[in-house]
Amino acid sequence: MVSGQNTIDSIKIGGIKLKPDQQEVLEKANWGVYYQFSQKATDHGKPVIVTDTLLLAIGNTQSVFLDPYYKDNLEKARKQRIARSLKTRKMDPSHRWVDEVIEYIDATSDYIEENNGDPVQIYKNRKTQTVTSIYNAFVDNIMCEQKISEFNNWKITEEIDSIFGYLCQKAVVSYGGRNYTAWFTMDIPVNDGPWKFYGLPGLILKVTDNDSLFQFLAVGLQQYKGNAEIVRDKVDYEKCDLKTFNKFVDKERSKDVVSFYHNGYLYMTHKKKSIIYPEMEVIK
């Protein structure tokens, strides 16, 4: 159903690498929870709501929260780029890439804007209570490990609601300079949730911040039949603190790779996005 699940026998969730020997398998994934993530951004100063569908893949003790299309989008963009540059060179049929990119060879538009989705992947380990944010790029990979003590301070209230048939209870917490309201269900006894959220006696199905800038809402639930694995790229990670990590990600997220095919050359550069996203964590 979701691209990225290339073969029936093995769904690898996480990282950007495609070959098994470049992946480190962390755990089997049992469940996939799809969240619709909406955020109030501004585009050329005008307010817009950007929505995305993100996946929380849950294993027995670990989980990963990511954009399920990101890996495929990157790979597609890479192949398109190769295809276009090969075409410009009056492709040599013996070139080592030809088989891989043949389907993209005609994709030689004048202008392509690569927008591959949300690059940040958030790994959680329920045993060690650590939240690890990872940004994989082709050259370097950065990582930020957190133990979020704020998530020990959830206040559970008596309010209840139903989210796709699951009875949910309300809880509130402050984290990263924002106040959040979460709805969790005891019927799914996993201490996990979208993004970095965890720390409740059941899965968090909905989170909103009190300024209504963000909302995560569970929209789908899928059982993996023993064929899905949470993986991480087997690469050297550069560790940094949260502030540095967020700064880097914001910077990378604020531009798209754009490319032209013109007069036999492929031109590439970055284009600044007109869209400005709100900060989830306000760090002083």
Place this chain on the structure above:
Amino acid sequence: MLLLMGMCAFSLHAQKEIKGRVLDSETLKPVPTVTVTMYPVGSQSILTYTMTDEDGTFILKSNDMPDSVTVSVRAMTIESQSKSIKSDIGFVEFVVKEKAIELKEVIVDAPKIRQTGDTLNYYVSSFLDETDRSIGDVLKKLPGIQVLSTGQILYQNKEISKFYVEGLDLLQGKYGIATNNIDAKQVATVQVLENLLYDVQYNGILSHTASIEYPNNSHSLGVNFSLGKSIDAINSEVKFFANYNRNNSIVLNQGIISDFISNSFTISPSINTELGHYFIINYNASYSNSRSEIRKNKMPKIHYFTQALTTSFIPVKNIIVLPKIRPLVNKLNKNG
């Protein structure tokens, strides 16, 4: 007596704790990461909760613990269990059966649309029915899109300006042919690109080249043009090159940007021409991005698409240079 009552009250509200352990019924090994919840007996409101450690143990602490409580253990991998106990019991043990929990699946219908920035992606497969023949049949179903019987496509009641197939504007306005004939099953995604920057900005100025005759041997030409938003992408040095094409021979001159204010450029290339010839002038802009910006962020090893950055260019194609010199234009017109 008063003192005694005071002590009683104190002991009622003092922080109490219940320790415990969760073991697997077959292996008797500890079960980690089990959610342990405590309620007052007969109530659903959670008093406190915790998770078992690596060794299967847990501690439930509460400032306001009634005399008897219900403790329940739950996890994805075990059959859940509850015990009602006296709160002064001190220690409670659960022996649980391993069992993968069954949850009701909810059909994932969300990833049909994905919107980030200006581009709206529709995943065709999620809208596709058996009866759909052409891509037009599918397009009709996409929110915000209308298809007229002629094959014309409206997005939010406005006719679309371009119809790209695999990124190519193959049919140039006659896309109705495509709407009604492209097999829907061959299409993976449909993208709606709003404000397609380069098309909008460069329309008109990029559509054809100009031939200009220069009367003098040496000539200086001032050109003013705006590149629109495209350039705000790059906070880097910008250079312009002018290609002079005459009888298939190319002379390359470098233009200099004398002004770089709010995306508008003034270039004053100095051109040496031979008398009486026609030239086709193309301007190209190139950017040399020093990557210094990226280096500034205190993580020197981190950079992104290194290769792309060192060779990044945006060509500005075939800008028509409209000479301001009136006699020249007149002469051009006379020559037809």
